Amino acid sequence: MTAPTSSLIMVKRGYFKPPIRGKLQMYKTLIISGFLLVSAGACNLTQETRFPTAADDxxxxxxxxxxxxxxxxxxxxxxxxxxxxxxxxxxxxxxxxxxxxxxxxxxxxxxxxxxxxxxxxxxxxxxxxxxxxxxxxxxxxxxxxxxxxxxxxxxxxxxxxxxxxxxxxxxxxxxxxxxxxxxxxxxxxxxxxxxxxxxxxxxxxxxx
Incomplete structure (x- = not known):
């Protein structure tokens, strides 16, 4: 029971450091999420331009x-x-x-x-x-x-x-x-x- 309590204290106080692989995965997730947000904002412009038709002036x-x-x-x-x-x-x-x-x-x-x-x-x-x-x-x-x-x-x-x-x-x-x-x-x-x-x-x- 002592080990889990000690681990919680270390995480709460900032002593715990995630493994390198975990860090990379976390950064990768943040970067992808940010890219998707930027892309979503950039795609607000949709194609509404029309081309001339036979009925046009x-x-x-x-x-x-x-x-x-x-x-x-x-x-x-x-x-x-x-x-x-x-x-x-x-x-x-x-x-x-x-x-x-x-x-x-x-x-x-x-x-x-x-x-x-x-x-x-x-x-x-x-x-x-x-x-x-x-x-x-x-x-x-x-x-x-x-x-x-x-x-x-x-x-x-x-x-x-x-x-x-x-x-x-x-x-x-x-x-x-x-x-x-x-x-x-x-x-x-x-x-x-x-x-x-x-x-x-x-x-x-x-x-x-």
């Missing part, structure tokens, strides 16, 4: 430019994301809340600029961090931003909210392009005077 069916991977079409009623290349390597998933808030902002400008049919376009080049896959930089390809400076900022801000996942676990491609098209329809109920006033306000905004 013609905008999505045009041949992609070099390095173009995603396209985004914005209208008063819709915000549509499609992937047009690199489907074996990368996928995108925007924040649903960010998408909703961004579309709300676009719709506010729809109401301000609905004095005529309007299309704003932009082709942006994205650079990702090679380790994290997070966006490092977004610039307009060739420096060609949309003619309305508000659209230029809104496209860029919208894209900066995206996250990307990689099927092989490797950040590939690290650089690619995203094309935006934002369509605004003329309000048929506007009087000629109202349309002219909105057009005047738009032109003044572009000079500020």
């Amino acid at each position: 013609e905008f999505f069916k045009e041949k992609p430019a070099e390095d173009e991977v995603f396209r985004i079409l914005i209208t008063e009623d819709e915000y549509i994301l499609r992937q047009v290349a690199e489907e074996d390597h990368i996928f995108a998933r925007p924040s649903p809340l960010a998408r909703k808030e961004n579309h709300k902002l676009f719709r506010e400008y729809d109401e301000k600029w609905d004095f005529m049919d309007f299309t704003h376009q932009g082709l942006l080049r994205v650079k990702l961090n090679p380790q994290t896959g997070m966006i490092e930089n977004v610039d307009y390809e060739g420096g060609k931003a949309p003619r309305a400076w508000q659209a230029s900022i809104m496209f860029r801000d919208d894209l900066m909210r995206y996250e990307f996942g990689f099927k092989s676990g490797i950040v590939q491609p690290r650089e690619f392009k995203v094309r935006y098209e934002w369509r605004i329809k003329k309000d048929p109920d506007l009087t000629p005077e109202e349309a002219r006033e909105k057009a005047r306000e738009f032109l003044l905004d572009q000079k500020t």
